[in-house]
Amino acid sequence: MNADTAPVERPLRADARRNRERVLAAADEAFALEGPAVPLDEIARRAGVGAGTVHRHFPTKESLLEAVLVGRLETMLAEVRAALTAPDSGYLFFDFFRTMTTYARNKMDLADALGRHGIDVISATRTVSTSLKAALAELLRRAQEVGEVRSDITVDDLHALVVAAVAAVQAVAPEEAPRVGALVSDALRPRGGR
Amino acid sequence: MNADTAPVERPLRADARRNRERVLAAADEAFALEGPAVPLDEIARRAGVGAGTVHRHFPTKESLLEAVLVGRLETMLAEVRAALTAPDSGYLFFDFFRTMTTYARNKMDLADALGRHGIDVISATRTVSTSLKAALAELLRRAQEVGEVRSDITVDDLHALVVAAVAAVQAVAPEEAPRVGALVSDALRPRGGR
DNA sequence: GACGATACGGGGCGCTCGCCCCGCTTGTCG
DNA sequence: CGACAAGCGGGGCGAGCGCCCCGTATCGTC
Numbered sequence: 438m439n440a441d442t443a444p445v446e447r448p449l450r451a452d453a454r455r456n457r458e459r460v461l462a463a464a465d466e467a468f469a470l471e472g473p474a475v476p477l478d479e480i481a482r483r484a485g486v487g488a489g490t491v492h493r494h495f496p497t498k499e500s501l502l503e504a505v506l507v508g509r510l511e512t513m514l515a516e517v518r519a520a521l522t523a524p525d526s527g528y529l530f531f532d533f534f535r536t537m538t539t540y541a542r543n544k545m546d547l548a549d550a551l552g553r554h555g556i557d558v559i560s561a562t563r564t565v566s567t568s569l570k571a572a573l574a575e576l577l578r579r580a581q582e583v584g585e586v587r588s589d590i591t592v593d594d595l596h597a598l599v600v601a602a603v604a605a606v607q608a609v610a611p612e613e614a615p616r617v618g619a620l621v622s623d624a625l626r627p628r629g630g631r
Numbered sequence: 632m633n634a635d636t637a638p639v640e641r642p643l644r645a646d647a648r649r650n651r652e653r654v655l656a657a658a659d660e661a662f663a664l665e666g667p668a669v670p671l672d673e674i675a676r677r678a679g680v681g682a683g684t685v686h687r688h689f690p691t692k693e694s695l696l697e698a699v700l701v702g703r704l705e706t707m708l709a710e711v712r713a714a715l716t717a718p719d720s721g722y723l724f725f726d727f728f729r730t731m732t733t734y735a736r737n738k739m740d741l742a743d744a745l746g747r748h749g750i751d752v753i754s755a756t757r758t759v760s761t762s763l764k765a766a767l768a769e770l771l772r773r774a775q776e777v778g779e780v781r782s783d784i785t786v787d788d789l790h791a792l793v794v795a796a797v798a799a800v801q802a803v804a805p806e807e808a809p810r811v812g813a814l815v816s817d818a819l820r821p822r823g824g825r
Numbered sequence: 826g827a828c829g830a831t832a833c834g835g836g837g838c839g840c841t842c843g844c845c846c847c848g849c850t851t852g853t854c855g
Numbered sequence: 856c857g858a859c860a861a862g863c864g865g866g867g868c869g870a871g872c873g874c875c876c877c878g879t880a881t882c883g884t885c
Contacts, residue, residue, distance in 0.1 A: 487834035604798035605791040681864035
């Protein structure tokens with residue numbers, strides 16, 4: 438096999454790598470706090486770098502959004518995999534659902550900001566979101582096996598319910614949030630069960 | 632009582648009134664299709680008026696958003712009141728829930744666009760949203776009375792569930808939408824029922 | 826320690842969009 | 856029907872923001 442099919446990309450210089458991480462971290466935080474409309478200058482300021490540096494690592498604002506989104510999906514994936522290795526993971530399904538809701542909140546506005554700019558979110562995050570879906574499918578299967586979850590629920594349904602729970606929780610007073618979140622997740626339980 | 636406490640505002644000239652309606656209709660449509668970020672010029676173009684005209688009737692973009700939002704809430708209110716006068720309105724609750732979901736979709740992005748601009752949505756829409764809430768409370772009470780809905784659900788919960796259903800429906804393929812919407816609304820039903 | 830390559834900073838350009846202004850048109854009323 | 860007020864159109868200004876550029880600083884290597 439020859440090397441020129443995969444043009445060896447040289448590793449980043451140490452400071453470049455460090456700055457890239459800083460920008461990513463600052464962007465993650467800024468997007469979470471202020472939403473996807475936050476100016477790039479603000480992100481640069483938080484990261485303690487110049488605007489040019491942000492632009493060098495992420496040629497467009499969308500590419501930065503995309504990178505942050507992929508990072509969040511990877512965090513979620515790690516979480517799901519951790520849940521899968523736990524004993525009795527089927528029984529812990531609803532605890533896990535609550536955790537997912539927290540992560541998903543951050544994810545969503547990024548995803549639709551990208552969508553609005555004509556970026557195909559599905560293909561941009563294909564690798565990680567495929568793995569995530571597979572891991573979720575396994576978790577769901579186990580929960581259904583032990584009768585915790587209705588048997589006619591698909592992974593897509595699960596995803597939709599997480600999204601629904603996020604929306605519902607944001608729509609009520611904070612002290613009602615846990616009850617309402619649970620209310621939504623109850624839609625997953627077999628009817629007549631509890 | 633004297634008149635100068637309420638300085639009689641002269642009625643709008645006929646063409647002004649017509650243009651105001653056109654702008655409002657164009658804005659409603661444009662916001663629904665393109666989201667709240669649509670430029671005012673685009674709205675003016677759709678309405679067939681100049682940009683200055685839009686600005687005269689609605690001094691800021693937020694005031695236009697607000698006017699459209701109030702209009703949508705009024706439509707929803709009319710819908711709820713219609714449902715209340717129907718015979719057996721308790722039993723039709725879940726049909727009605729589906730209708731609400733459709734209206735709410737349009738409402739939500741406007742509301743949080745206003746929120747992002749520091750507008751207090753609650754007080755801006757106080758009159759109509761108070762009436763809406765009261766009407767919904769009555770509808771909910773009847774549905775609970777005939778056992779269609781869990782007795783521990785509040786109006787705020789109902790609102791949250793509508794929001795949740797909207798989010799869920801948007802998160803799945805169109806052909807799955809009815810099933811997923813129903814899944815969410817099932818959270819309102821007494822457990823062990825149906 | 827010196828030299829070439831790589832990365833940084835931040836000023837600046839161009840575009841978009843909300844808002845204003847002013848010369849002209851149209852409706853209203855005696 | 857005529858005069859005056861009310862309303863209209865659209866060009867233009869200023870602010871905000873994404874993106875680019877280039878002189879300077881820093882890193883990696885021999």
